[in-house]
Amino acid sequence: SAVISQKPSRDICQRGTSLTIQCQVDSQVTMMFWYRQQPGQSLTLIATANQGSEATYESGFVIDKFPISRPNLTFSTLTVSNMSPEDSSIYLCSARQGNGYTFGSGTRLTVV
Amino acid sequence: AQSVTQLGSHVSVSEGALVLLRCNYSSSVPPYLFWYVQYPNQGLQLLLKYTSAATLVKGINGFEAEFKKSETSFHLTKPSAHMSDAAEYFCAVSEETSGSRLTFGEGTQLTVNP
Numbered sequence: 001s002a003v004i005s006q007k008p009s010r011d012i013c014q015r016g017t018s019l020t021i022q023c024q025v026d027s028q029v030t031m032m033f034w035y036r037q038q039p040g041q042s043l044t045l046i047a048t049a050n051q052g053s054e055a056t057y058e059s060g061f062v063i064d065k066f067p068i069s070r071p072n073l074t075f076s077t078l079t080v081s082n083m084s085p086e087d088s089s090i091y092l093c094s095a096r097q098g099n100g101y102t103f104g105s106g107t108r109l110t111v112v
Numbered sequence: 113a114q115s116v117t118q119l120g121s122h123v124s125v126s127e128g129a130l131v132l133l134r135c136n137y138s139s140s141v142p143p144y145l146f147w148y149v150q151y152p153n154q155g156l157q158l159l160l161k162y163t164s165a166a167t168l169v170k171g172i173n174g175f176e177a178e179f180k181k182s183e184t185s186f187h188l189t190k191p192s193a194h195m196s197d198a199a200e201y202f203c204a205v206s207e208e209t210s211g212s213r214l215t216f217g218e219g220t221q222l223t224v225n226p
Contacts, residue, residue, distance in 0.1 A: 006155075031212055042202060043156075043216045092155060096212055099144055099163045105155040 002027050002097045006104030013083055013111050020079045021107045023093035028073035031096040034066070037106070038089045046091075049076040083111045114139045114205045118217035126225050131190040133220045135177075135203035138184065145186040146204040146214070147177055156202070162186060173197070198224045 003026045013019050023032070032049040047055040047068055055068040070076045080087055088111045093104045119134040137143055147159040160171025167179040177188045186203060203217040 033213065042218045043214075045213055045215075048213065094214070100158070100161060101146070101206075101214055102158075103148075103156040108153070 001100055002029055002095050002102045004093060004095055004102055004104040006093055006107060008107055009105060010108040011110070013109065015084050015111055017083055018079055018081045019083065019109060020077050021091055021093070022077050023075070023095075023104050025074045025095050025102075027097070029095040029097050030073070032070060032076045033094040033096070033101075034068060034076070034078045035092045035094060036089045037092065043092065046078070049078075080109065083109075085111045087111050114143065114207050114215050116203050116205050116215055116217035118201075118203050118220050120220055121218060122221045122223065124223040124225060125193045127195055128192050131175075131188070131193045131197065131222065133188040133201050133203075133222065135186045135188065135217060136184050137186060137203075137205045139205055139207055141207050144206045145177075145179060146206070147171065147175070147186075147188050148202045148204060150200045150202065150219075152199075159188070159201075193222075193224045195224050195226065198222055 005024045034046040035043040036046050037043045045058050046061045047057040049055050049068050049070040051070045067079045090106045090108050092106045095102050115138045117136045145162040148156040149159050150156050159175050160169045162169050162179045170176045175190045177186050179186050201220045204214045206214045
């Protein structure tokens with residue numbers, strides 16, 4: 001199965017700033033996803049990253065806050081914009097290959 | 113729309129005892145079902161998956177799960193718990209008709225007591 005390298009693994013950011021998270025997959029994958037895991041909670045899908053077109057966002061998530069890029073079949077970025085303490089979470093990317101899903105190791109974001 | 117319910121946000125067992133983590137799903141089409149484990153400060157690791165082949169699925173670390181369509185369940189079991197099994201466990205479902213997204217349950221924190 002695919003292996004995903006996600007970085008940074010953690011960061012502490014000032015409110016009002018932005019952070020870009022990167023995910024690199026070691027093989028071409030058809031679908032990539034971005035999830036948020038708030039403290040003590042389950043994973044919530046933010047968006048599906050579409051190669052060559054705009055991402056598909058879930059209810060409650062907007063492009064201005066979470067812009068996503070997917071320039072090719074092995075790479076995607078998620079930006080958390082204009083951060084507030086409520087954005088403190090773990091952010092994970094995922095790739096689908098066949099009928100399986102692989103996850104990055106996550107980015108633990110703390111906004112102060 | 114697909115959904116997953118995990119019964120019991122916290123489960124505590126003794127070392128060597130049976131582990132049973134419950135998962136019920138809702139899906140309008142035959143689903144794919146998954147169990148993931150998350151150790152503290154780590155990402156998600158796939159334990160096992162059901163993709164419409166054998167209904168009894170064996171995974172890593174001695175875990176297995178049985179797909180029961182009549183009960184819409186996919187409970188995770190392990191005959192004998194080990195201290196290293198202490199972690200958060202997530203059940204997830206995906207459908208081809210929902211854009212292939214994974215929908216997760218709320219998770220079950222497993223504690224193993226010596």
